[in-house]
Amino acid sequence: MAMKLSERVQQIGPSATMAASERARQLRATGVDVLDLGPGQPDFDTPEHIREAGVRAIREGRTRYTAVAGIPELREAVADLYSHREGIIYRPEETMITCGGKQGLFNIFAALLNPGDEVIIPTPYWVSFPEQVKLAGGVPVPVDTDEADGFELRAETILDACTERTKVVLLNTPSNPSGAVIGRDEMQDLARLALERDFYLLVDECYASLVYEGSEHVTPLVVGPEAKDVTIFCGSCSKSYAMTGWRVGYVAAPAPLIKACSSLQGHSTSNAASVSQYAALEALVGDQTPVRQMLTTFAERRDAVLPRIREISGMTCVEPRGAFYAFPNVNGLLSEDLATSADLSAWLIDECHVVTVPGTAFGRDGYLRLSYATSMTVLEEALERIAGACEKLAT
Ligand SMILES: Cc1ncc(COP(=O)(O)O)c(C=O)c1O
Known part of the structure; x- marks a missing residue:
């Protein structure tokens, strides 16, 4: 008998x-040696002092x-x-702690959106943004x-998409999956437009560090204190401090929104895990050296992998300015048989046993997301395998 699920889900x-992970x-x-460029989490352990x-x-x-x-x-x-x-000045009443950035975003959409309210989401976007908006009744x-x-x-892009129903514009900077960072001029224009x-x-800054x-x-x-009323920050300890499993995120926003989000959270999960909160406190106020070290390592990896990706026939790749993902354009590798990036990603698993995430997951077909939150040894081997496989497609 078919399960009578809600229209919402x-x-x-x-x-x-x-599908790729499965x-x-x-x-x-x-027994196959699979190399995984899918992970959305640092490959480092949580720093010792935080643990x-x-x-x-x-x-x-x-x-x-x-x-x-x-x-x-x-x-x-x-x-x-x-x-x-x-x-x-931000007061404690203008902040709250959530079970990861994910719950922060979920609370915010649920607290802000009425049916039909529109949320503008720049693509390529992180997979959960549109789904969370839909769950909250938004568009x-x-x-x-x-x-x-x-x-x-570009602020111009938002201006073109804006309607009377636009309630929220999502700014994910640095971006997962593209690594793009919104520059000063654009941010000023976006803030003025919002006012x-x-x-x-809504600034998702999980990758801010x-x-x-x-x-x-x-x-x-950046435009001044007047933008505080229209700005909602959602941050996380997950990526900055290699704390994905601890589940601690935070929101900084006008107090009435924090109050509404707290009420919501009080009827769903209640507080983020108590022990995790004490670890997060140490993360925020303690020694920041590990954060700098991780950034340096990610930068080195980016500099090493980018030229290799660009050498692969059929691929081009913009330089990521932040986060730990490359988002190469793979349109040159698509064909009648491999019509979408999802097909290509599945083919790469079978052909050379490398896991990637297709652009279709991020609202942009024709791209793959390659995470470099993994060791140089794995990255070198994986890119060599991909290059070999793509040679076959090009001939
Ligand atoms: C852009 C973005 N926002 C939010 C999150 C949520 O992370 P967490 O719930 O672990 O803080 C992620 C995780 O991948 C992400 O990439």
């Missing part, structure tokens, strides 16, 4: 990355419910982080950024 699809798992089970803070919290018995919006020390640390970085409006611009979002047209700028030399992390507050 029937609108959302399973993660497109799951195929890789099957191959691995038969120790988690252990200490367990030993000290900090294992009960905390306030829904987070332990006061951590909210204060988040408020300090924003006050210091933006040069504008995702994808708009394409231009590869020739390095996928940097003029009365929509919110991973911006490479030559680029900078700029936020809408």
Whole structure:
């Protein structure tokens, strides 16, 4: 008998990355040496001092419910982080702690969107953005950024897509999957547009600490304190501190939104795990050397893999300015048999046992996402295999 699922969940699809992972798992089970360029998480361990803070919290018995919006020390640390970085006071009541950036975003959409409200989402986008918007009753409006611009979002693109129903514009900088970073001039224009047209700028800055030399992390507050009312920050400890499994994210936004998100969270998960919050506190206020070291390693890998990707016949690739993904254009490799990047990605698993994520998962067919959050040894071998396989397609 067919399960009577809600219309709400029937609108959302399973993660497109799951098919590739499943195929890789099957191959691995038969003893095949599969190389994985799919991961969306750092390959480093959580830094020692942060793990120790988690252990200490367990030993000290900090294992009960905390306030829904987070332990006061951590909210204060988040408020300090924003006050210091933006040069504008953020109070603890303007922050909250969530179970990863994912829950922060989920709370925000659920708290803001009425049926039919539009959320403009630049493509290529992170897979969960449109699905979360739909779950909250909103309408995702994808708009394409231009590869020739390095996928940097232009304010003009938003102006063209704006309607009376536009409630939120999503800014993911640096971007997963393109690595694009929104520059100062564009950010100024976007902030002015938000003020003029009365929509919110939701800044997903989960990769804020991973911006490479030559680029900078700029936020809408660059135009001044007046942008604070229309800016919603969603951050995370996952990527910056290699803490994906701890599940700690945070939101900084006007107090009424934080209050609404806290009520929502109070009826769903309640607080982020208590022990994780103490670890996150150490992450934010403790030694930042590991963050710099990870950035240096990712930059070295990017510099090593980019020329190799560009040498592969049929591929071109813009330079990622942040995060840890390359997003090569693979249109030159598509054909009648391999019509989409999803077909190509599946073919690469079978042909040379390398896992990639197809651009179709990010709203842009014709691209692959290659994560370099893995060792140079794996990266070199994987790219060699891909290059060999693509030679066959080119001939
Ligand atoms: C752009 C972006 N936002 C948010 C998240 C959520 O991460 P987490 O829930 O682990 O903080 C991710 C994770 O991949 C991401 O890539």
